Amino acid sequence: MVTATKEMVVYCFDTLVAHYTGEEVLPPSFEDGQHPLFVTWKKVVNGGEPRLRGCIGSLQARGLINGFRDYALTSALRDRRFPPIQAKELPSLECTVSILTxxxxxxxxxxxxxxxxxxxxxxxxxxxxxxxxxxxxxxxxxxxxxxxxxxxxxxxxxxxxxxxxxxxxxxxxxxxxxQSTLFTMHYGEYVSYVKQTRSAAPSIVGAK
CATH class of the missing domain: 3.30.1490.150 (Hypothetical protein ph0010; domain 2)
Known part of the structure; x- marks a missing residue:
């Protein structure tokens, strides 16, 4: 059975960061497959409990790569319950990916x-x-x-x-x-992961 992984969350952060920078998203480092999935963004303010900032996905099977790419942006920018996430909010975000089973x-x-x-x-x-x-x-x-x-x-x-x-x-x-498997990562952990694996920190210079 496929399980949610750190690399899937990294791909969601990569996708959102690229939205602000206009850069190309690196190919994901997980295998594709067809599964129902969700992407959830929460915001942590002053060390408090994370507050929902967007959550959208599909109850029907979707390709994991296209699904996480699409829902990373849709949940961040087009969840009608919330205003779109802005680039300046990135350091406060945590992302959870869920694969439904x-x-x-x-x-x-x-x-x-x-x-x-x-x-x-x-x-x-x-x-x-x-x-x-x-x-x-x-x-x-x-x-x-x-x-x-x-x-x-x-x-x-x-x-x-x-x-x-x-x-x-x-x-x-x-x-x-x-039921579901899920993986959660805070933006700070994402930055550390990128530094360790790519020898460079993600940048949001030129955010639109």
């Missing part, structure tokens, strides 16, 4: 474990008679300290549903659970 259809909306499973919910919005869906990666509920129901209710809102959340609505959810 082990998709399973759950028996009901509580048939999953906090901290182990990511969840995809699909349901009918009672106010608009439309289908909605959303997902949280496996680490989200645990990091937020949520119970299963709190995570489900938050995900209903994330899906864009503003209806009153009732037990009937929850029971109507079709839930798919999955």
């Amino acid at each position: 082990d998709y399973e259809t759950a028996n009901d909306y509580l048939d999953w474990e906090v901290g182990k499973h990511g969840i995809i919910i699909e349901f009918s919005d009672p106010d608009y008679n439309t289908r909605r869906s959303a997902t949280y990666l496996p680490e989200v509920a645990a990091q937020e300290g949520w119970t299963q129901i709190e995570a489900i209710d938050s995900l209903i809102r994330k899906a864009g549903c503003n209806s009153t959340i009732t037990e009937s609505l929850r029971k109507g959810i079709h839930l798919t659970r999955y």
Whole structure:
């Protein structure tokens, strides 16, 4: 089974840095393959808890090289929940890459474990008679300290549903659970890695 690696995070940082410098991105040092994947950016301010700055990916299999290249930029610059990440924020960033595995259809909306499973919910919005869906990666509920129901209710809102959340609505959810492997690296670690492996620090001179 493929696992998330340091080199995948390095490639995401390389891609974002190149966006600001206009330089070419070095070829990645990991093998390609087809897998669902996500790229998550967080910002660390004054040594506090990292705050989400962008997270976008694909629940369907994508080529790893193209997928990480595309979602490194999409999650950093085009996550509608946040303004685009600016070059000056780079030193405060950490990046996590996730590769999703082990998709399973759950028996009901509580048939999953906090901290182990990511969840995809699909349901009918009672106010608009439309289908909605959303997902949280496996680490989200645990990091937020949520119970299963709190995570489900938050995900209903994330899906864009503003209806009153009732037990009937929850029971109507079709839930798919999955697991993931992930790797996280702070920008400072990325700089150290580049210095060690390329004999030069990454530069953002001429950032646009």
